[in-house]
Amino acid sequence: xxxxxxxxxxxxxxxxxxxxxxxxxxxxxxxxxxxYVQYPGQHLQLxxxxxxxxxxxxxxxxxxxxFIKSKFSFNLRKPSVQWSDTAEYFCAVTSTSGTxxxxxxxxxxxxxxx
Amino acid sequence: GAGVSQSPRYKVAKRGQxxxxxxxxxxxxxxxxxxxxxxxxxxxxxxxxxxxxQLDKSGLPSDRFFAERPEGSVSTLKIQRTQQExxxxxxxxxxxxxxxxxxxxxxxxxxxxTVL
Numbered sequence: 280x281x282x283x284x285x286x287x288x289x290x291x292x293x294x295x296x297x298x299x300x301x302x303x304x305x306x307x308x309x310x311x312x313x314x315y316v317q318y319p320g321q322h323l324q325l326x327x328x329x330x331x332x333x334x335x336x337x338x339x340x341x342x343x344x345x346f347i348k349s350k351f352s353f354n355l356r357k358p359s360v361q362w363s364d365t366a367e368y369f370c371a372v373t374s375t376s377g378t379x380x381x382x383x384x385x386x387x388x389x390x391x392x393x
Numbered sequence: 394g395a396g397v398s399q400s401p402r403y404k405v406a407k408r409g410q411x412x413x414x415x416x417x418x419x420x421x422x423x424x425x426x427x428x429x430x431x432x433x434x435x436x437x438x439x440x441x442x443x444x445x446x447q448l449d450k451s452g453l454p455s456d457r458f459f460a461e462r463p464e465g466s467v468s469t470l471k472i473q474r475t476q477q478e479x480x481x482x483x484x485x486x487x488x489x490x491x492x493x494x495x496x497x498x499x500x501x502x503x504x505x506x507t508v509l
Contacts, residue, residue, distance in 0.1 A: 283435075285435075313497075315500075321502070322396070322397070322500045322502045322503070323436075323484070323486075323498075323500040324499075324500070325497050328497065369435050369436070379424060379426075379441050379449070380438055380449070381426070381438070381498060383436045384435050385434055385435045386434075386435050
């Protein structure tokens with residue numbers, strides 16, 4: 280079955296700490312991968328995406344993610360978090376074979392302490 | 394408008410009542426999705442429209458759920474005879490793309506339904 284796993288449900292960090300959020304997927308065939316973020320009181324918005332090419336992708340606000348095909352992973356990283364990064368982060372996957380269906384993980388709630 | 398607009402933002406219904414949730418996507422966006430997000434969970438796919446055609450409704454939990462997009466723009470998700478397990482945030486998203494291989498989803502802020 281198609282699924283996305285985010286193993287860290289809650290993460291608490293101090294400002295300037297480094298961040299890595301795990302995402303693993305189970306999906307037949309080649310995939311497109313996404314990270315969406317939901318800041319408190321706001322709607323979900325795209326943070327970054329991988330379609331093809333360089334497996335290290337950079338997104339907004341200093342975030343990056345690395346696609347490791349052999350590990351079925353797409354972990355999100357940031358070298359130094361800020362208080363404003365407090366949000367919920369969702370990993371999502373779709374197939375490249377002409378589908379519209381996005382499968383989301385359960386989310387990771389990040390709290391950054393000032 | 395500039396973004397995806399959903400209404401109402403909050404709805405409290407008594408068990409057994411019918412509810413209708415509205416989504417106004419970004420103008421010109423071909424694809425429209427409805428997702429259900431239960432507390433502590435990620436968004437779960439409900440249904441997908443390409444213009445006015447409902448191409449997939451496989452995620453609708455029961456025949457009490459019905460969605461339409463008659464003119465290819467505004468969409469309505471209707472839930473009949475609401476049950477407590479229907480309590481969730483209902484998210485609408487739209488995309489300019491026909492398919493997921495090029496598209497970014499633009500989400501609304503959601504409609505939070507509480508069934509008492």
